Amino acid sequence: MAVRPSPKKDTSSDYRKNAQRAETAAQTQRLKDYLAPTVAGEGLFLEDLEIRTAGVHRTVHVTVDLPETETGGVSLDRIADISRVLSDAMDQDPHDDGRPYSLEVSSPGVSRPLTEPRHWRRNIGRMVLVTPVSGDAVTGRLIDADAEGITLVPELPVKKGMKPKQGEKIHLPFDGIAKGRVEVEFAHLEDDPAGEDANGFESTAEEA
Template structure:
């Protein structure tokens, strides 16, 4: 996608996405056979409901039909939330991942280190993490500066219970 088309699409779509109380994370135009695929990725602090994606898709489709930003050729429009394996690249991504387990690739002092830890708190300079204990050992606290993070992704946890849910279950048993 050309920079000009990207800028025009972002300028056109950002107000629609903001009006839906969502953040525009990514715009991608790619080829799908003879057609083009326009993929819009949106997110919010509360996540994105399927109905919100469908409503936004209709609004975006109407707006695109009023302009020539996609040109004359056919295209397929897809509006969705980011996948679970999306990289954490912006401050708001880390804030949204608070409480989640993340895999970090750190570049500190010229060395590369991989770390899996839970985000406890996020501020403007970095992350407070809890590194899970192994073989009965207690978890460790660690501070990581944003400048030291080369890559970060949320780790999928299938068996993790929400801490609030655990608390509610214990209160019901009492």
């Protein structure tokens, strides 16, 4: 009678890594929930939070964005202001374990992927490149984003030097979109904060 091999057990090293990842994920979610109201109180939206550890030191990277009702990007002054507010909030965190940390605050650039409905709503009026789940990629002007998906006016390919032509507007459901991103236009450069780096981020850092 054949004997089935026993399932492979975690080594002590794997166990520690898995436990550390689970602990970091829990800490990240707790800190995100704790800081989100503070960010909202400053008129911004907490887009993302990441914790990176090196020994006992932590680097907390917070990404903030404007609310859906505002256009443009987060100014450098607002980044500096929210950095100070978040630093104070973290110093007063009743559940913090006291380990030293560095706080980095940045805003997402136009090159970030459009992965959530709010990302699309924030970029109505911009030129976007959309790759559907099936079919060819479409470049067009985003004119609406509702609860179900997006509506855009596609730009039709023309010969070099000719004025771009627009096709009939189309609607794509969110579940039919594989990925999307904003296409940078010179006319919209003034919408983005001055001083962003090549990745579209401007950040400040504080040590605690």
